[in-house]
Amino acid sequence: MTEVTKTLCPYCGVGCGLEVSPPAQPGKATHRDSQGNPIWRVRGDKAHPSSQGMVCVKGATIAESLDKNRLHYPMVRDSLDQKFRRVSWDEAFDLITKRIQTVRFTQGPEAICMYGSGQFQTEDYYIAQKLLKGCLGSNNFDANSRLCMSSAVAGYIQSFGADGPPCCYEDLELTDCAFLIGTNTAECHPIVFNRLEKYHKKNRKVKMIVVDPRRTPTAEAADLHLAIRPGTDIDLLNGIAHLLMRWNYIDVGFIDDCTSNFPAYAEVIRHYSPEIVADRCGIDVKDLETAARYWGESQRVLSLWSMGVNQSSEGTAKVRTIINLHLMTGQIGKPGAGPFSLTGQPNAMGGREAGGLAHLLPGYRLVKNPQHRAEVEEVWGLKRGQISPNPGLTAWDMITGLEDGTVGLLWIAATNPAVSMPDLERTKAALMRSPFTIYQDAYYPTETATYAHVLLPAAQWSEKTGVMTNSERTVTLCPAFRRPPGEAKADWEIFAEIGRRLGFVGEFAFANSAEVYAEFVKLTRDRPCDMTGLSHEQLRSQGPTQWPHPAEEMGRTGDGEKEDGEMGRTGDGEINFTPPLHHKSPSTTSSKRLYTNLRFHTPDGRARFGAYHSRGLAEPPDPDYPFVLTTGRLYGHWHTLTRTGRIEKTRQMHPEPFIEIHPRDAARLEITDNQLVEVRSRRSKTFFPAKITKAIAPGTVFVPMHWGALWADNAEANALTHPESCPDSLQPELKACAVQLIPVTAG
Numbered sequence: 089m090t091e092v093t094k095t096l097c098p099y100c101g102v103g104c105g106l107e108v109s110p111p112a113q114p115g116k117a118t119h120r121d122s123q124g125n126p127i128w129r130v131r132g133d134k135a136h137p138s139s140q141g142m143v144c145v146k147g148a149t150i151a152e153s154l155d156k157n158r159l160h161y162p163m164v165r166d167s168l169d170q171k172f173r174r175v176s177w178d179e180a181f182d183l184i185t186k187r188i189q190t191v192r193f194t195q196g197p198e199a200i201c202m203y204g205s206g207q208f209q210t211e212d213y214y215i216a217q218k219l220l221k222g223c224l225g226s227n228n229f230d231a232n233s234r235l236c237m238s239s240a241v242a243g244y245i246q247s248f249g250a251d252g253p254p255c256c257y258e259d260l261e262l263t264d265c266a267f268l269i270g271t272n273t274a275e276c277h278p279i280v281f282n283r284l285e286k287y288h289k290k291n292r293k294v295k296m297i298v299v300d301p302r303r304t305p306t307a308e309a310a311d312l313h314l315a316i317r318p319g320t321d322i323d324l325l326n327g328i329a330h331l332l333m334r335w336n337y338i339d340v341g342f343i344d345d346c347t348s349n350f351p352a353y354a355e356v357i358r359h360y361s362p363e364i365v366a367d368r369c370g371i372d373v374k375d376l377e378t379a380a381r382y383w384g385e386s387q388r389v390l391s392l393w394s395m396g397v398n399q400s401s402e403g404t405a406k407v408r409t410i411i412n413l414h415l416m417t418g419q420i421g422k423p424g425a426g427p428f429s430l431t432g433q434p435n436a437m438g439g440r441e442a443g444g445l446a447h448l449l450p451g452y453r454l455v456k457n458p459q460h461r462a463e464v465e466e467v468w469g470l471k472r473g474q475i476s477p478n479p480g481l482t483a484w485d486m487i488t489g490l491e492d493g494t495v496g497l498l499w500i501a502a503t504n505p506a507v508s509m510p511d512l513e514r515t516k517a518a519l520m521r522s523p524f525t526i527y528q529d530a531y532y533p534t535e536t537a538t539y540a541h542v543l544l545p546a547a548q549w550s551e552k553t554g555v556m557t558n559s560e561r562t563v564t565l566c567p568a569f570r571r572p573p574g575e576a577k578a579d580w581e582i583f584a585e586i587g588r589r590l591g592f593v594g595e596f597a598f599a600n601s602a603e604v605y606a607e608f609v610k611l612t613r614d615r616p617c618d619m620t621g622l623s624h625e626q627l628r629s630q631g632p633t634q635w636p637h638p639a640e641e642m643g644r645t646g647d648g649e650k651e652d653g654e655m656g657r658t659g660d661g662e663i664n665f666t667p668p669l670h671h672k673s674p675s676t677t678s679s680k681r682l683y684t685n686l687r688f689h690t691p692d693g694r695a696r697f698g699a700y701h702s703r704g705l706a707e708p709p710d711p712d713y714p715f716v717l718t719t720g721r722l723y724g725h726w727h728t729l730t731r732t733g734r735i736e737k738t739r740q741m742h743p744e745p746f747i748e749i750h751p752r753d754a755a756r757l758e759i760t761d762n763q764l765v766e767v768r769s770r771r772s773k774t775f776f777p778a779k780i781t782k783a784i785a786p787g788t789v790f791v792p793m794h795w796g797a798l799w800a801d802n803a804e805a806n807a808l809t810h811p812e813s814c815p816d817s818l819q820p821e822l823k824a825c826a827v828q829l830i831p832v833t834a835g
């Protein structure tokens with residue numbers, strides 16, 4: 089193959105377009121890795137609307153990871169103390185099918201669980217839902233997105249009646265005020281940040297506010313950095329709302345016409361005077377007032393957030409409290425404005441569309457909703473009532489299910505929970521007890537493979553054709569451009585074969601992933617994420633496309649013309665196809681609302697205010713554990729190092745884990761730079777070299793989460809964290825726990 093393949097970066101939710109060419113091109117030198125192996129050439133795709141040719145170091149070096157430490161063949165063992173032995177696919181499928189039948193018969197379908205990943209393509213997600221939730225009758229499919237953005241999903245659903253970020257990346261370049269809370273965008277979503285930073289530098293009137301306990305590279309670029317105490321986000325947000333109300337910056341017309349529950353919210357924010365809020369958050373009253381003025385005086389305010397908000401025991405309340413600010417000031421439904429959650433993984437959005445969490449069904453449907461279940465059953469050709477009405481086990485529920493013996497079979501795919509779950513000692517002990525664990529992944533070894541009875545080699549990005557959706561709802565086809573190594577197969581093909589062997593032959597009679605996608609989009613008809621106008625063929629010929637994209641879109645627009653800012657209007661001025669909440673690029677430069685009467689997906693069409701007081705951290709510091717540990721990610725690394733740990737450049741950028749400590753705390757504990765520090769929480773202890781820096785506030789320490797047992801001894805951040813979760817989103821509070829620090833002295 090000699091042509092260039094257009095695809096999407098398979099790392100983060102920014103979803104940058106890539107152009108990939110074969111290692112050797114006539115007349116050009118072949119790129120080689122440190123072992124001399126030829127590597128594929130990767131560059132940014134200038135035509136991709138989301139990234140416009142830009143890539144960060146992870147995207148630029150992705151090709152170097154493709155052939156390293158790959159799992160080539162199915163392997164099995166009877167118990168965890170045995171070595172794996174290679175088997176054929178036929179033997180592996182046979183073993184898994186029999187085991188599923190046994191567990192189903194002896195313990196019931198609810199004893200079968202699958203834990204998937206935002207690394208899946210949409211087709212993988214979809215077939216997994218059909219197998220588990222449809223054919224097997226178990227809603228126990230959850231994904232690592234539960235640890236990443238399930239609070240954003242719950243917040244959007246509760247406030248707007250439907251999930252889905254309503255904004256686009258183009259809003260980054262149209263806003264007057266960017267409000268970034270709980271997101272180190274510069275390191276974790278670098279190309280989103282590049283777009284915002286360029287625009288901010290060129291337009292000095294544009295304000296950037298960053299809320300983060302750390303002075304991150306993102307905070308460095310801000311006009312105002314609010315280094316709040318961990319866990320005081322709701323105090324801060326309610327405090328800003330209090331001032332907006334006091335200074336009459338609220339949009340009464342919007343509140344009256346388009347929202348509900350404002351009186352309850354107004355009653356809550358009444359209690360958040362600037363003095364009280366500044367004291368709780370550990371910031372100056374003046375800075376709080378400046379933040380409120382920036383909000384109030386701006387024509388267009390765009391909020392961005394990610395795991396710093398979502399990974400919290402009150403994550404949904406935090407998300408809704410951000411949304412409240414937009415609703416009270418009418419900062420939504422217009423270019424450059426809106427509440428925009430950034431997804432962590434490349435296809436976490438596709439997972440939401442395909443129903444890839446334990447409480448969801450395809451097409452932004454809910455397991456609990458009888459009509460939603462009936463609609464899915466009809467498309468899947470199931471008997472009425474075949475889909476269980478009970479939401480399935482979430483990621484952490486699966487761990488406790490292993491502990492109490494209610495989980496009889498755990499199937500993990502494309503994720504590494506033995507590094508990314510909270511309370512790792514407990515997680516690993518539970519995995520040790522699993523009666524039967526299937527681990528399906530592209531890479532080997534990984535920390536989680538240690539706990540598997542069956543290993544299945546998965547084809548990854550570049551080796552299978554499928555679709556991914558990025559944070560701004562842009563859908564991109566990612567074609568296969570190389571052969572999978574050994575006998576690796578696409579995830580959806582593995583799930584479909586098991587389905588057929590379980591007797592669901594017609595349900596899984598797909599010849600290719602294009603057919604899978606064609607069936608999936610039927611389930612999006614007339615849903616907020618309607619993409620019935622998309623197919624592999626259409627995406628191949630038209631390129632990346634934002635949803636909503638209904639099949640009738642072109643027909644319905646009649647003359648096909650789109651006036652400035654009037655997307656989706658026909659000649660007579662009627663809005664007739666695009667749900668107004670999810671606006672699309674290209675937008676207008678006008679600061680007016682795109683639609684005069686913005687309707688939401690709630691029964692009364694109004695967005696709901698959520699009225700929340702702050703509950704604070706689930707595990708606040710105390711005299712025994714006086715520091716708050718917060719965790720996060722580094723620019724060059726991705727999740728649990730399965731890829732970036734094997735790429736020379738990214739490994740050299742961040743060779744080892746560390747703990748950031750403020751100089752005042754370090755001096756008091758007599759810790760010097762680079763000295764080894766024992767970090768203890770109520771669950772475990774770890775060791776990190778100290779990095780003494782004013783970037784972290786006194787009383788708080790920071791550790792990156794990437795390193796697992798395979799890469800560093802006793803330096804796993806999540807050995808320290810706890811599983812206390814948000815009651816609405818069931819997302820664990822991975823961002824904060826209480827710890828003590830003990831300097832390690834020689835001898």
Ligand code: SF4
Binds near residue numbers: 142144
């Ligand atoms: Fe890939 Fe994200 Fe970097 Fe873009 S910003 S190149 S999607 S890792």
